[in-house]
Amino acid sequence: MLVEEIQTALLNEHSEAIYRMIREHHPADIALALEELEDEEVFKFVSFISDKALALILETQISEELQVKIVEAVPFARMLNVFTYMSQDDIVDILGNLSIWQRKQFLNMMKNRDSDDLEKLLAYDPDTAGGLMTTEFIALNENLTVYEAFETIRKIAPEKEVIETLFVVDAKTLLKGTVDIRDIFTKSDQQKLSEILNPNVISVTPTTDQEEVSLIVTKYNLSVVPVVNNKNRILGIITNDDIIHVINEEYTEDMYLMGGVDSEETLDSPVFESVKRRLPWLVINLFTAFLASSVINLFSDTISQMVALAAAMPIVAGMGGNAGTQTVTIVVRALALGEVDWGDWRGMLKEIGAGFANGLITGGVAAIALMLMYGNVYLGVVIILAMIVDMVIAGIFGYFIPLAVKKFRGDPALVSTVFLTTATDVGGFFSFLGLATLFMPLLV
Amino acid sequence: MLVEEIQTALLNEHSEAIYRMIREHHPADIALALEELEDEEVFKFVSFISDKALALILETQISEELQVKIVEAVPFARMLNVFTYMSQDDIVDILGNLSIWQRKQFLNMMKNRDSDDLEKLLAYDPDTAGGLMTTEFIALNENLTVYEAFETIRKIAPEKEVIETLFVVDAKTLLKGTVDIRDIFTKSDQQKLSEILNPNVISVTPTTDQEEVSLIVTKYNLSVVPVVNNKNRILGIITNDDIIHVINEEYTEDMYLMGGVDSEETLDSPVFESVKRRLPWLVINLFTAFLASSVINLFSDTISQMVALAAAMPIVAGMGGNAGTQTVTIVVRALALGEVDWGDWRGMLKEIGAGFANGLITGGVAAIALMLMYGNVYLGVVIILAMIVDMVIAGIFGYFIPLAVKKFRGDPALVSTVFLTTATDVGGFFSFLGLATLFMPLLV
Numbered sequence: 001m002l003v004e005e006i007q008t009a010l011l012n013e014h015s016e017a018i019y020r021m022i023r024e025h026h027p028a029d030i031a032l033a034l035e036e037l038e039d040e041e042v043f044k045f046v047s048f049i050s051d052k053a054l055a056l057i058l059e060t061q062i063s064e065e066l067q068v069k070i071v072e073a074v075p076f077a078r079m080l081n082v083f084t085y086m087s088q089d090d091i092v093d094i095l096g097n098l099s100i101w102q103r104k105q106f107l108n109m110m111k112n113r114d115s116d117d118l119e120k121l122l123a124y125d126p127d128t129a130g131g132l133m134t135t136e137f138i139a140l141n142e143n144l145t146v147y148e149a150f151e152t153i154r155k156i157a158p159e160k161e162v163i164e165t166l167f168v169v170d171a172k173t174l175l176k177g178t179v180d181i182r183d184i185f186t187k188s189d190q191q192k193l194s195e196i197l198n199p200n201v202i203s204v205t206p207t208t209d210q211e212e213v214s215l216i217v218t219k220y221n222l223s224v225v226p227v228v229n230n231k232n233r234i235l236g237i238i239t240n241d242d243i244i245h246v247i248n249e250e251y252t253e254d255m256y257l258m259g260g261v262d263s264e265e266t267l268d269s270p271v272f273e274s275v276k277r278r279l280p281w282l283v284i285n286l287f288t289a290f291l292a293s294s295v296i297n298l299f300s301d302t303i304s305q306m307v308a309l310a311a312a313m314p315i316v317a318g319m320g321g322n323a324g325t326q327t328v329t330i331v332v333r334a335l336a337l338g339e340v341d342w343g344d345w346r347g348m349l350k351e352i353g354a355g356f357a358n359g360l361i362t363g364g365v366a367a368i369a370l371m372l373m374y375g376n377v378y379l380g381v382v383i384i385l386a387m388i389v390d391m392v393i394a395g396i397f398g399y400f401i402p403l404a405v406k407k408f409r410g411d412p413a414l415v416s417t418v419f420l421t422t423a424t425d426v427g428g429f430f431s432f433l434g435l436a437t438l439f440m441p442l443l444v
Numbered sequence: 445m446l447v448e449e450i451q452t453a454l455l456n457e458h459s460e461a462i463y464r465m466i467r468e469h470h471p472a473d474i475a476l477a478l479e480e481l482e483d484e485e486v487f488k489f490v491s492f493i494s495d496k497a498l499a500l501i502l503e504t505q506i507s508e509e510l511q512v513k514i515v516e517a518v519p520f521a522r523m524l525n526v527f528t529y530m531s532q533d534d535i536v537d538i539l540g541n542l543s544i545w546q547r548k549q550f551l552n553m554m555k556n557r558d559s560d561d562l563e564k565l566l567a568y569d570p571d572t573a574g575g576l577m578t579t580e581f582i583a584l585n586e587n588l589t590v591y592e593a594f595e596t597i598r599k600i601a602p603e604k605e606v607i608e609t610l611f612v613v614d615a616k617t618l619l620k621g622t623v624d625i626r627d628i629f630t631k632s633d634q635q636k637l638s639e640i641l642n643p644n645v646i647s648v649t650p651t652t653d654q655e656e657v658s659l660i661v662t663k664y665n666l667s668v669v670p671v672v673n674n675k676n677r678i679l680g681i682i683t684n685d686d687i688i689h690v691i692n693e694e695y696t697e698d699m700y701l702m703g704g705v706d707s708e709e710t711l712d713s714p715v716f717e718s719v720k721r722r723l724p725w726l727v728i729n730l731f732t733a734f735l736a737s738s739v740i741n742l743f744s745d746t747i748s749q750m751v752a753l754a755a756a757m758p759i760v761a762g763m764g765g766n767a768g769t770q771t772v773t774i775v776v777r778a779l780a781l782g783e784v785d786w787g788d789w790r791g792m793l794k795e796i797g798a799g800f801a802n803g804l805i806t807g808g809v810a811a812i813a814l815m816l817m818y819g820n821v822y823l824g825v826v827i828i829l830a831m832i833v834d835m836v837i838a839g840i841f842g843y844f845i846p847l848a849v850k851k852f853r854g855d856p857a858l859v860s861t862v863f864l865t866t867a868t869d870v871g872g873f874f875s876f877l878g879l880a881t882l883f884m885p886l887l888v
């Protein structure tokens with residue numbers, strides 16, 4: 001195991017072994033190993049390695065805490081040198097996680113041009129296109145020839161993050177189109193960029209939400225998206241690897257919210273942390289459970305006349321909850337993919353239809369089972385009707401709740417299942433026990 | 445709306461309007477509009493547009509059904525010409541969806557070299573690295589100089605999908621390393637590729653599962669992954685845009701399975717389709733609901749003595765289900781990200797601890813509420829004990845079930861929640877009603 005190898009090398013101050021590990025392992029694997037070490041071990045390790053190696057490690061998906069810890073422990077002067085090996089959007093991410101005081105220190109000590117760019121980028125919300133973008137793109141004037149473009153790229157390519165797409169601008173630096181790097185190889189040297197550029201560029205603005213950016217990238221199969229201001233001046237670019245991280249992040253968030261978990265929690269979180277993060281959801285659930293329970297209380301007379309009702313009623317509520325979760329899942333996913341909008345009522349009609357059909361079939365099976373178990377036909381009639389009612393309720397609420405949450409600018413994955421199970425529990429208990437009360441003379 | 449514009453243009457056979465739309469809209473938007481049209485309208489539209497425009501439309505995320513319909517309706521000879529504008533992995537996807545007979549027809553009519561490559565790719569499972577890859581990469585011999593590499597790229601670049609990463613091979617075509625296209629611009633003309641190549645290349649084999657490929661791409665921040673055989677001969681490459689689609693696909697699948705929905709269903713599926721796909725899950729849930737209900741039946745004597753128990757028992761079972769869903773969500777996501785493995789028992793101990801703490805706190809709140817509602821201290825004692833027991837059960841099963849499903853080569857997102865709620869319902873009803881039976885002399 002890499003972790004143990006590092007620990008042994010550090011214990012023996014065996015620098016040669018550490019250099020070998022850096023050479024032989026990918027920075028992402030080194031970073032994962034560092035996550036397992038004690039703070040002092042990490043700092044010692046960092047002091048052994050080169051600035052470039054440290055830069056590569058900081059650019060991986062290392063945890064925010066560890067990143068900040070390392071940056072705070074390394075001397076300012078060294079860190080400035082480490083930054084020279086890092087891409088600008090990664091530096092922005094790190095600076096964004098530091099205290100304002102530390103961030104200022106870094107910006108003051110950098111070259112003017114660099115710190116100006118960084119400061120502008122730091123001003124954007126990290127969850128928007130502005131927060132994701134880097135200014136290290138290649139912009140070429142439309143009047144350059146292919147040959148001149150080649151010579152320019154030769155000079156500036158090493159500092160730029162993406163070179164396969166070249167952005168072509170006019171004298172006012174407004175974006176006119178893109179040129180693929182392969183055109184620089186294959187078109188004739190004397191052609192002007194303005195003649196070979198592709199004018200249909202799909203772009204976003206700095207305030208576009210990162211989820212929207214990832215939808216656009218997915219839909220149009222883009223490998224890089226330019227970020228432009230309202231005058232179509234190019235401000236920066238967003239690269240595909242950043243989009244992959246956004247998609248992973250948004251997915252984890254959606255799934256966690258649907259499951260009632262805080263998106264910061266991982267499997268490694270300590271017990272106290274887990275309890276702190278999960279408890280709020282459970283307390284909300286507890287209140288809604290009491291709401292459902294109070295519906296049962298309303299019908300205590302009915303239940304006292306026939307205890308079998310107590311056994312059967314969770315079946316109705318549970319099945320309604322399951323059917324509603326199916327609807328919520330479909331709608332939440334469709335919302336995340338931008339495929340459904342508020343006011344699209346046809347979808348709800350379909351969900352009502354599906355609820356009715358599924359309620360009829362599963363209710364029929366349940367009715368037969370109850371009739372056989374208790375030898376009472378009317379109990380079967382009550383459960384089939386109640387299940388149809390509750391599954392129709394499930395269809396309506398399962399469709400409506402995520403749309404409503406989105407309408408009020410919430411995340412539809414959040415609270416949708418909480419509201420839903422409240423609706424299906426209340427609906428299930430009420431319809432089943434209510435119908436049982438009506439049919440009581442026939443039931444006992 | 446583009447859909448109506450297309451319909452009007454088709455009705456009036458207004459070819460000029462159709463050319464304009466093709467010029468002014470992105471193929472992905474055209475494709476979305478086509479999804480809304482009747483089949484005959486689609487075929488008419490396709491007959492109006494150029495082969496290149498059709499190729500661009502077929503390369504977007506158009507639905508499989510529509511893609512196959514178009515390919516079947518277009519004459520063979522035209523389709524072969526359309527293919528010349530498409531990238532190889534997209535052609536493979538299309539051919540893979542056709543009948544064996546049609547696929548053979550196409551392969552027979554193609555140039556020998558093309559059809560050989562395609563036939564090899566078609567042999568791979570579409571969900572593996574082999575199924576995702578394209579053979580349109582640039583491989584250069586290690587003995588070439590930078591200048592010679594430049595001249596070679598000049599000739600072959602237009603047919604290759606990725607040119608920012610050049611793969612360097614030896615005389616036996618074994619992969620030696622990669623060279624970044626910017627090195628071709630910035631290194632001196634006479635240097636050999638063997639001197640400037642990066643030998644640490646992360647690669648996959650053709651049988652690597654697509655989920656595994658997307659994890660590797662995410663972890664190592666790759667923009668392209670080479671696919672090699674066991675001798676390290678490069679067979680193909682996988683591009684970043686394909687990875688984005690894999691991640692989207694795998695994630696939708698996980699979320700759907702957790703929500704009890706078939707991954708083929710969308711919001712647009714007709715009612716009959718929805719019912720057919722959801723009913724199997726609901727029937728399974730119905731059987732497990734009866735299992736839980738039969739536990740309640742065991743205690744019908746207890747309930748008949750105190751109807752308040754009927755109202756309180758769904759609180760215990762529901763809270764256990766919610767707590768267990770939280771655990772399942774964390775574990776399923778960790779499994780998808782490759783962060784947890786079978787036999788990692790520390791995690792389960794943590795979940796037991798979290799279950800105990802959350803049960804104690806929410807059970808305490810519930811106990812106070814019940815004591816106030818019914819004026820009975822012992823009812824409070826019963827519910828707090830029952831909630832602790834059920835939430836510990838939730839922690840154990842919520843952790844164990846996804847790992848067990850994975851162990852038996854199932855998808856952990858599948859059936860985990862069904863098994864879980866069965867466990868927490870049975871556990872909740874049994875512990876609450878069982879404790880109530882023990883405490884009965886004090887309760888009534």
